[in-house]
Amino acid sequence: MAGVREAITQAHQGEWARVVAALARRFGDLDIAEEAAAEAFATAVERWPVDGVPPNPGAWLTTTAGRKAIDRIRRENKRDDKQREAQRLYEDVPPEPPGAIDDDRLRLIFTCCHPALAMEARVALTLRMVGGLTVPEIARAFLVGEAAMGQRITRAKSKIEAARVPYRVPSEADLPARVSGVLAALFLVFNEGYLATGPGTDPVRPGLTAEAIRLARLLRALLPWDGEVAGLLALMLLTEARRTARVSASGELVPLGEQDRGAWDSALIAEGHRLVRERLAAGVAPGRYQILAAINAVHTSARDVRDTDWSQVVALYDQLVRLDPSPIVALNRAIAVAELDGPEVALAAIGRLDDALAGYHAYHATRAELLRRLGRGQEARTAYDKAIELAGNTAEIVYLTRRRG
Amino acid sequence: MQYLVSVIDDRTGSATSDEMAAIDTFNDRLVAEGHWVFAGGLASPSSATVIDNRGGEALFTDGPFLESKEYLAGFWVINAPDLDVALALAAEGSKACNRRVEVRPFLEE
Numbered sequence: 182m183a184g185v186r187e188a189i190t191q192a193h194q195g196e197w198a199r200v201v202a203a204l205a206r207r208f209g210d211l212d213i214a215e216e217a218a219a220e221a222f223a224t225a226v227e228r229w230p231v232d233g234v235p236p237n238p239g240a241w242l243t244t245t246a247g248r249k250a251i252d253r254i255r256r257e258n259k260r261d262d263k264q265r266e267a268q269r270l271y272e273d274v275p276p277e278p279p280g281a282i283d284d285d286r287l288r289l290i291f292t293c294c295h296p297a298l299a300m301e302a303r304v305a306l307t308l309r310m311v312g313g314l315t316v317p318e319i320a321r322a323f324l325v326g327e328a329a330m331g332q333r334i335t336r337a338k339s340k341i342e343a344a345r346v347p348y349r350v351p352s353e354a355d356l357p358a359r360v361s362g363v364l365a366a367l368f369l370v371f372n373e374g375y376l377a378t379g380p381g382t383d384p385v386r387p388g389l390t391a392e393a394i395r396l397a398r399l400l401r402a403l404l405p406w407d408g409e410v411a412g413l414l415a416l417m418l419l420t421e422a423r424r425t426a427r428v429s430a431s432g433e434l435v436p437l438g439e440q441d442r443g444a445w446d447s448a449l450i451a452e453g454h455r456l457v458r459e460r461l462a463a464g465v466a467p468g469r470y471q472i473l474a475a476i477n478a479v480h481t482s483a484r485d486v487r488d489t490d491w492s493q494v495v496a497l498y499d500q501l502v503r504l505d506p507s508p509i510v511a512l513n514r515a516i517a518v519a520e521l522d523g524p525e526v527a528l529a530a531i532g533r534l535d536d537a538l539a540g541y542h543a544y545h546a547t548r549a550e551l552l553r554r555l556g557r558g559q560e561a562r563t564a565y566d567k568a569i570e571l572a573g574n575t576a577e578i579v580y581l582t583r584r585r586g
Numbered sequence: 587m588q589y590l591v592s593v594i595d596d597r598t599g600s601a602t603s604d605e606m607a608a609i610d611t612f613n614d615r616l617v618a619e620g621h622w623v624f625a626g627g628l629a630s631p632s633s634a635t636v637i638d639n640r641g642g643e644a645l646f647t648d649g650p651f652l653e654s655k656e657y658l659a660g661f662w663v664i665n666a667p668d669l670d671v672a673l674a675l676a677a678e679g680s681k682a683c684n685r686r687v688e689v690r691p692f693l694e695e
Contacts, residue, residue, distance in 0.1 A: 347669065
């Protein structure tokens with residue numbers, strides 16, 4: 182029995198996206214694809230313990246889901262329409278040039294992360310259609326009611342159908358922009374897991390970071406030549422590696438400099454470092470995720486925080502600022518500058534960010550820390566108060582409150 | 587498949603001569619590439635009249651049905667095989683008329 186359960190879990194992780202993607206291509210309808218895939222897995226849960234696990238679970242699921250889809254189309258008596266529709270969609274998919282990536286899952290990912298969809302819709306749809314999470318699971322992940330989340334997904338699917346969002350991999354010219362839209366959605370899922378924003382959840386949610394990494398691995402397998410995909414995966418791995426050291430037993434956030442580095446996951450770090458080295462060897466100008474991954478590679482290379490190569494970190498931030506001159510990047514650069522040139526220089530650097538970041542808790546937390554180091558206790562306490570007021574993560578609030586003193 | 591590309595405006599007065607020339611060039615391209623269905627510019631919203639004939643007697647009301655800072659200044663109806671093509675054309679249209687545009691699909695069949 183345990184073996185069968187294990188096989189079903191494995192099939193779900195390995196085959197869900199493939200089954201949905203193949204059905205979406207065959208029937209030209211995400212709704213039908215999603216429901217038929219869910220029915221096929223429900224049938225597996227019923228049948229496999231009785232009949233045994235089929236020799237090729239993926240093929241069994243695809244065949245079963247295909248039958249379920251046809252049953253549903255007949256049931257709904259929309260057979261002619263849908264068949265015509267399927268025919269149309271099939272004809273619309275242009276033949277791939279030789280050597281081009283041909284994977285239905287990639288079509289599915291690009292469709293779910295289409296720029297005409299709002300970011301929250303992209304995230305929800307990707308987790309459902311590609312990740313195979315249930316609607317209640319996604320609703321819990323984003324602290325949204327189940328009905329509202331169900332509606333968000335339904336609305337996105339309807340728009341895809343009504344506006345005819347194409348089911349295909351974007352052209353080479355559009356690919357970089359479209360990939361970055363996919364990466365933004367995956368990074369959002371990861372970040373929500375790594376630093377949950379709401380007061381009603383655990384401060385760190387490994388289920389979400391693991392799902393984001395799984396999807397990033399899938400994307401990496403499908404687009405192995407894309408530097409930013411490798412960069413995001415490396416960034417996630419090097420961040421995830423520090424997860425268990427990040428919250429203390431008493432539920433307090435532990436900053437990078439104070440973490441028990443022996444508790445870091447060395448296998449994830451090694452994998453992340455391999456990806457960063459691969460990108461360096463490629464000799465192509467790195468994008469933002471590759472630079473962020475490189476910064477995290479520097480941190481995770483230091484056995485002790487005092488061994489951190491801060492000049493390298495600042496140099497990488499300089500590179501990032503040229504690519505993305507946003508105030509948040511400038512803030513993170515200042516944190517590294519404080520280690521290299523002292524808190525006074527860093528404080529002067531973030532002084533210019535006040536207008537842009539007045540509502541961002543990390544800005545006030547950084548200022549508070551710098552003021553404290555400069556012995557300006559009263560100003561530091563005011564800044565900590567502001568940071569605590571704006572922070573959403575429970576473990577971070579505990580940390581800031583103790584730090585305030 | 588057909589899409590409505592609405593031109594959103596918040597200024598009074600019609601397009602400048604530069605904008606008109608860019609719109610003409612864009613229109614020629616729509617025709618040449620088979621995307622053209624129809625297009626037109628609209629007079630100001632204050633010239634609109636709302637008619638309600640649901641009650642047996644037609645009632646006329648002066649002005650647009652919706653008072654807002656932004657209004658529909660014109661539109662294109664284009665033919666495109668899918669949303670990606672429609673969005674790319676609308677992006678060109680937005681540049682040509684120097685205004686924001688909205689893309690909305692027609693109901694099929």
